[in-house]
Amino acid sequence: MLERGIYGEEHEMFREAVRRFFEKELTPHTEQWEKDRMVPREFWLKAGEQGILCPQVPEAYGGPGGDFRYLPIVTEEFARAGASGPNFQVHSDITAQYIVNYGTEEQKTRYLPKLVSGEMIAAIAMTEPGAGSDVQGLRTTAIKDGDHYVVNGSKTFISNGISADLVLLAVKTDPKEGAKGVSLLLVEAATPGFRRGRNLDKMGLKAQDTGELFFDDMRVPVENLLGAEGRGFAQMMQELPQERMAIATYAVAAAQKALDLTIEYTKERKAFGKSIAEFQNTRFTLADLKTQVEVGWAFHDKCVALHLEHKLDPTGAAMAKLWTSEMQGRVVDACVQLFGGYGYMMEYPIARLYTDARVQRIYGGTSEIMKELIARSL
DSSP states (O other), rough: OOOOOOHHHHHHHHHHHHHHHHHHHHHHHHHHHHHHTOOHHHHHHHHHHOOOOTTTTTTTTTTTOOOHHHHHHHHHHHHHHHHHOOIIIIIIIIIIHHHHHHOOOOHHHHHHHHHEEEEEEEEEEETOOOOOOOSSGOEEEEEEEEEEEEEEEEEEEEETTTSSSSEEEEEEETTTTTTTEEEEEEEEESTTTTTEEOOOOOOOOSSSSSSEEEEEEEEEEEGOOOOTTTTTTHHHHHHHHHHHHHHHHHHHHHHHHHHHHHHHHHHHEEETTEEEGEEEEHHHHHHHHHHHHHHHHHHHHHHHHHHHHOOHHHHHHHHHHHHHHHHHHEEEHHHHHHHGGGSSSSHHHHHHHHHGGGGTTTTTHHHHHHHHHHHTOO
């Protein structure tokens, strides 16, 4: 990998600590957790003890108070570990950041320390059975009744949905309005009327619980409104660059992991009396893949630097998410091909990288939606 330059000495010290933690506490358990389709709560608590959860949360709320760059380091090392596990990005990069940016003092004091420690696991619930990328088409309603909202509806494909204690819920507080009728509520899973459905059986990301959520006349206190009523859609648009950067980080890091595994394998694997790496087709393919990954890192790091200065706009984030996730798909597919039949076997990490990669072009806004957003800026 070429010299990067966006991380300082303290960032690299943090990286080493995260790497050691994942090597010890994550990688050895991946196979069992994939069978369970769930990561034990103990792992979240251990991650919290190590300062890996929500590293950007200010010290006043129990966090380390680091800058944005600590978040992609966690994601990069997660991908490097080659493991399927909990969705720290939804917890730290997304849900916690919403509370940091829009929460009241009481909300920050109540929830952020528990998210930092892993005592509470967070999820964000936007997608519905009939509304995926079209957030304005939400049907889950929250109708004010005195000092409560009465919530009815359902959500699906919710990462951390089965294990979550706190859910950032997108609702329609004014069903007659489109974007202007969307609001965000902080909902504790212990609230009466909150019900979980299935732990969904996905193609990839097997160890990461992804669930259905149902709300039946669930009463949520008005003080659990995040920000102003009717401002939910605007808040989501404001936070999308960070969400999409989290996806872009994993895309490039996972592509790098696939490439590293494939280079090692082709040097060791023999065919027709010589290593696969000695064939021109292999060398040319790997040269192309290495170039694509390096370009991905360069674009990724530029976007990280921009976001650190609050200069990454939605178009830039959409381009980062689009290019890196599409690149990840191309790279991992080509790597599986070089592994041959073994690449199709789930006992080989490259197969997991292949199945885990597919959703990257779907969640956080599909590639088609990214192209539409970019086209609007032309």
